[in-house]
Amino acid sequence: MAASAAAVMEELRGSFREGRTRPAEWRTAQLRALVRMIEEKEDDISDALHADLAKPRMEAYLHEISLAKGACMFALKGLKNWMKPDKVPSAITTFPSTAQIVPEPLGVVLVISAWNYPFLLSIEPVIGAIAAGNAVVLKPSEIAPATSSLFAKLLPEYVDSSCIKVVEGGVTETGALLGQRWDKIFYTGNGNVARVVLAAAAKHLTPVALELGGKCPVIVDSNVDLHVAAKRIAVGKWGCNNGQACIAPDYIITTKAFVTELVDSLKRVLERFYGEDPLQSADLSRIVSISHFKRLTKLIEDKEVATKIQLGGQTDQEQLKIAPTVLVDVPLDTELMTGEIFGPMLPIITVDKIEESIAHINAGAKPLAAYLFTKDKKLQQDFVSNVSAGGMLVNDVALHLTNPHLPFGGVGDSGTGSYHGKFSFDCFTHRKAVLIRGFGGEANARYPPYTAEKQRI
Ligand code: NAD
Numbered sequence: 001m002a003a004s005a006a007a008v009m010e011e012l013r014g015s016f017r018e019g020r021t022r023p024a025e026w027r028t029a030q031l032r033a034l035v036r037m038i039e040e041k042e043d044d045i046s047d048a049l050h051a052d053l054a055k056p057r058m059e060a061y062l063h064e065i066s067l068a069k070g071a072c073m074f075a076l077k078g079l080k081n082w083m084k085p086d087k088v089p090s091a092i093t094t095f096p097s098t099a100q101i102v103p104e105p106l107g108v109v110l111v112i113s114a115w116n117y118p119f120l121l122s123i124e125p126v127i128g129a130i131a132a133g134n135a136v137v138l139k140p141s142e143i144a145p146a147t148s149s150l151f152a153k154l155l156p157e158y159v160d161s162s163c164i165k166v167v168e169g170g171v172t173e174t175g176a177l178l179g180q181r182w183d184k185i186f187y188t189g190n191g192n193v194a195r196v197v198l199a200a201a202a203k204h205l206t207p208v209a210l211e212l213g214g215k216c217p218v219i220v221d222s223n224v225d226l227h228v229a230a231k232r233i234a235v236g237k238w239g240c241n242n243g244q245a246c247i248a249p250d251y252i253i254t255t256k257a258f259v260t261e262l263v264d265s266l267k268r269v270l271e272r273f274y275g276e277d278p279l280q281s282a283d284l285s286r287i288v289s290i291s292h293f294k295r296l297t298k299l300i301e302d303k304e305v306a307t308k309i310q311l312g313g314q315t316d317q318e319q320l321k322i323a324p325t326v327l328v329d330v331p332l333d334t335e336l337m338t339g340e341i342f343g344p345m346l347p348i349i350t351v352d353k354i355e356e357s358i359a360h361i362n363a364g365a366k367p368l369a370a371y372l373f374t375k376d377k378k379l380q381q382d383f384v385s386n387v388s389a390g391g392m393l394v395n396d397v398a399l400h401l402t403n404p405h406l407p408f409g410g411v412g413d414s415g416t417g418s419y420h421g422k423f424s425f426d427c428f429t430h431r432k433a434v435l436i437r438g439f440g441g442e443a444n445a446r447y448p449p450y451t452a453e454k455q456r457i
Contacts (some may be wrong), residue, residue: 021130034127034130038068045065046061054189063216072366075279085101085102105402108135109183110185112186113139115142118148125186129428131426139167140166141189152457154302172236188211211410211417212246213368215343217371218233218249218252218367218371221373222255234270234324236371236398236399237324242324246286247391250367252346255354263326270324279314287343303335313325329348365412372392372393404422405421
């Protein structure tokens with residue numbers, strides 16, 4: 001295993017050193033090839049996502065395929081400008097001179113991807129790595145095997161495999177890859193494995209981007225258009241892989257006075273979206289694996305939790321399906337309320353006054369995304385000013401990730417580094433400081449001997 005990881009690295013290192021990945025033409029050709037791949041193989045991609053997660057085709061298209069194509073097109077459009085050096089002013093200390101920041105590729109980079117959006121989360125960092133002129137290895141998640149093997153089949157058909165490779169596998173294969181000296185490691189997944197990645201990176205002082213998760217809160221004030229809010233929360237939770245999404249709402253905070261209305265509204269919306277028996281709905285993804293199914297069902301089997309279920313709670317182990325489940329005032333020390341849920345349960349915490357929500361969120365780890373529904377401008381401003389999160393969105397859920405002008409990434413426990421749009425290019429680029437002088441402008445005071453006369457000036 002270690003030998004094959006070393007062989008992959010040696011080949012890519014050779015390609016990078018030869019300068020194959022640097023020209024704009026190479027980068028553009030690879031990105032165009034990826035667009036072609038996405039267009040020509042859309043059905044295969046959708047089939048793979050369905051095989052891995054029973055992901056509804058509409059979700060596969062909206063949340064993975066179209067975003068991936070959009071990311072390629074955005075990079076193709078911006079690339080020429082992104083690659084240009086930035087001229088910056090000269091300083092008096094270097095007069096006369098010219099100064100610029102020259103973007104240069106980092107080298108050979110590793111992308112380790114997760115299973116929940118197995119197409120998008122793999123391809124989007126790879127797009128950034130290619131745009132920035134790097135050689136890249138993609139290690140897709142073994143928990144989404146159909147998408148992983150589709151990548152292994154398709155990428156060599158479309159892109160330059162002397163510079164862009166797919167290595168499939170799980171812990172052993174990833175461990176072997178992590179033993180190599182990379183110029184950057186881009187990891188998406190949970191915080192425990194992130195620690196393994198960081199430890200491996202530390203050996204070679206390799207920089208990392210860590211795209212992690214956490215408990216994403218949604219504050220719901222009573223001053224809202226409730227029907228719209230409930231639809232947006234529901235689609236951002238259950239319409240995103242049935243809650244198996246890093247930026248899906250993990251829990252809601254609302255007031256004691258408003259919670260019944262909110263639950264009623266969620267109930268109506270859920271019935272409209274998924275019918276009387278959501279376990280039979282083709283519009284709801286399944287749980288990815290039996291181990292995740294067991295982990296999730298255990299969360300609501302806990303007696304203290306089970307009695308708090310207001311909606312849903314049905315499970316079907318054969319199909320690996322769990323119905324959208326809403327709970328109210330679950331004890332805060334239960335596993336459901338302490339760890340990231342990453343599934344279809346949506347607990348609601350109630351407070352006396354909505355303003356208390358901000359302190360509640362800030363008492364926990366910094367989330368990847370935080371959401372607020374309210375028409376109250378002051379509350380909106382307090383939320384933006386006082387809640388720390390990777391990203392935030394007011395009066396909707398998850399959509400901030402679709403704006404390529406916004407960086408996507410976490411802070412604190414939810415990750416480090418960001419990507420999307422030009423941020424993906426920057427993520428895999430070193431901004432090199434370059435100063436060019438001539439031979440004029442000699443200031444004798446800088447040279448010894450530091451005579452008394454020189455020290456007077
Ligand atoms: P996962 O099980 O697919 O693991 C992620 C990657 O780590 C895989 O490629 C896997 O092979 C590798 N891996 C697993 N164990 C390893 C080990 N011991 N050593 C080396 N590599 C190992 O995905 P996951 O971790 O279950 O993903 C879910 C988590 O990821 C959640 O916390 C979620 O919030 C987070 N996530 C974050 C984002 C984001 O963009 N910030 C996106 C999706 C998921």
